[in-house]
Amino acid sequence: MVVIYLIIVGAAAGFLATRLMKIEADIVTTMAIGIGGxxxxxxxxxxxxxxxxxxxxxxxxxxxxxxLIWVWxxxxxxx
Numbered sequence: 001m002v003v004i005y006l007i008i009v010g011a012a013a014g015f016l017a018t019r020l021m022k023i024e025a026d027i028v029t030t031m032a033i034g035i036g037g038x039x040x041x042x043x044x045x046x047x048x049x050x051x052x053x054x055x056x057x058x059x060x061x062x063x064x065x066x067x068l069i070w071v072w073x074x075x076x077x078x079x
Contacts, residue, residue: 010038017065037065
């Protein structure tokens with residue numbers, strides 16, 4: 001159930017993160033970034049910081065998605 005929640009929140013977080021980082025991406029890439037960020041951020045927020053609830057999960061998902069975009073741009077994107 002938690003994974004489904006992170007996927008749904010991740011899709012929204014991916015959209016928000018791509019807009020904050022001014023990335024033009026298709027829907028599938030945006031959702032993948034958000035879901036990856038949600039899994040990263042959700043785990044960090046829930047287990048490390050012990051923050052529970054929708055708001056904590058959403059903040060973690062957005063932060064995780066932003067981190068994932070930054071890592072991608074820094075290390076993997078071709079310039």
